[in-house]
Amino acid sequence: MNDSGNSSWLSNFSHLYVERAAFDYSFAQSIINRFPRARIVPIDDYKSIFARPRQHFQIQKRSMKLILAVKKDRFLYPGSGHSQHFNLDNFYYNTLMFNCVYNCDYCYLQGMYPSANVVAFVNTPDYFEATRQAIAERSNIHQPLYVCISYDTDLLAFESITPYCRAWIEFAQEQPDLLIEIRTKSTAYRAIRDLKATDRVILAWTLSPQAVIDRYEKGTPPLRQRLQAVQTAIEDGWAVRLCFDPVLAVKGWQAAYGHLIEETFGYVDPAAVRDVTVGVFRMTKSYFDRIKRQRQDTDVIYNDYELEDKTITYSAAQRQEITAFMGERLRSCIPEERIAVWT
Numbered sequence: 001m002n003d004s005g006n007s008s009w010l011s012n013f014s015h016l017y018v019e020r021a022a023f024d025y026s027f028a029q030s031i032i033n034r035f036p037r038a039r040i041v042p043i044d045d046y047k048s049i050f051a052r053p054r055q056h057f058q059i060q061k062r063s064m065k066l067i068l069a070v071k072k073d074r075f076l077y078p079g080s081g082h083s084q085h086f087n088l089d090n091f092y093y094n095t096l097m098f099n100c101v102y103n104c105d106y107c108y109l110q111g112m113y114p115s116a117n118v119v120a121f122v123n124t125p126d127y128f129e130a131t132r133q134a135i136a137e138r139s140n141i142h143q144p145l146y147v148c149i150s151y152d153t154d155l156l157a158f159e160s161i162t163p164y165c166r167a168w169i170e171f172a173q174e175q176p177d178l179l180i181e182i183r184t185k186s187t188a189y190r191a192i193r194d195l196k197a198t199d200r201v202i203l204a205w206t207l208s209p210q211a212v213i214d215r216y217e218k219g220t221p222p223l224r225q226r227l228q229a230v231q232t233a234i235e236d237g238w239a240v241r242l243c244f245d246p247v248l249a250v251k252g253w254q255a256a257y258g259h260l261i262e263e264t265f266g267y268v269d270p271a272a273v274r275d276v277t278v279g280v281f282r283m284t285k286s287y288f289d290r291i292k293r294q295r296q297d298t299d300v301i302y303n304d305y306e307l308e309d310k311t312i313t314y315s316a317a318q319r320q321e322i323t324a325f326m327g328e329r330l331r332s333c334i335p336e337e338r339i340a341v342w343t
């Protein structure tokens with residue numbers, strides 16, 4: 001699977017389960033129209049499909065179904081301690097979709113959700129209204145409301161089917177006190193390229209060494225293509241964030257990640273990058289345990305990790321070694337105040 005076109009998505013989603021209430025939304029209708037051959041199955045509540053017991057995430061991943069639903073509440077969540085937020089106080093994320101069309105071995109969604117099927121929430125006006133209200137009520141009025149909208153998914157990868165990025169960029173253009181981050185591994189930047197760049201939107205690309213992509217980031221575009229998308233977005237005037245996250249302590253990680261940084265800034269002008277984030281592998285323990293029960297086919301789950309405050313991650317010494325290495329290499333390219341590190 002890759003995002004060079006949408007034919008792979010179309011063949012994946014043979015069934016569309018649609019909540020009866022979702023049919024009323026134009027966003028749902030436009031998605032349904034993308035799947036002329038899919039079987040449309042009306043349902044009362046997405047949970048009847050998504051939260052069924054005894055589903056197997058990786059088996060479902062081979063043939064994902066799409067569920068269109070109406071989210072009833074919780075349109076914003078406070079930002080997680082697992083994320084870097086550049087000292088932005090009003091930090092939130094939302095969930096426009098459950099799950100992701102990619103299938104990274106280290107992805108915590110495998111442990112978080114009972115199903116690999118994709119749920120797309122179609123009531124975007126309710127999300128916008130909740131965001132407007134949060135902007136008005138934000139605690140630090142000297143800073144914008146900062147919302148990560150592609151937090152538990154990769155929205156841009158699925159943009160040709162569910163055009164959330166377009167809708168949210170257009171929304172942000174009308175909201176002076178909003179800053180959104182759209183994080184992706186996709187190269188589908190062309191799907192939003194006609195939109196006018198705005199500094200209220202950060203386009204954030206996750207970058208990994210090609211060997212890590214090949215081994216652990218199933219279905220995602222190669223590094224070089226991600227860098228091309230980054231460069232095009234920068235040339236078009238977008239604020240671009242580069243995310244070296246998660247850094248995995250694979251054999252020879254210093255050489256792999258040192259080369260990644262060299263290749264990145266050999267291709268992209270560091271002065272044109274808004275900022276950079278760095279983080280090592282980390283995962284909530286309950287998600288990690290659930291994945292471990294389901295998967296023996298990836299060594300990323302079977303490394304020597306430690307438990308720290310309900311989070312599975314590398315030992316403090318190894319984290320320090322990795323972040324010191326990454327920090328030193330990055331500081332030779334980009335000023336320290338534009339680098340955020342999860343420790």
Ligand code: SF4
Pocket residue numbers: 100101102103104106107108109152153154185
């Ligand atoms: S791109 Fe992100 S959300 Fe998607 S599978 Fe990979 S880690 Fe998970």
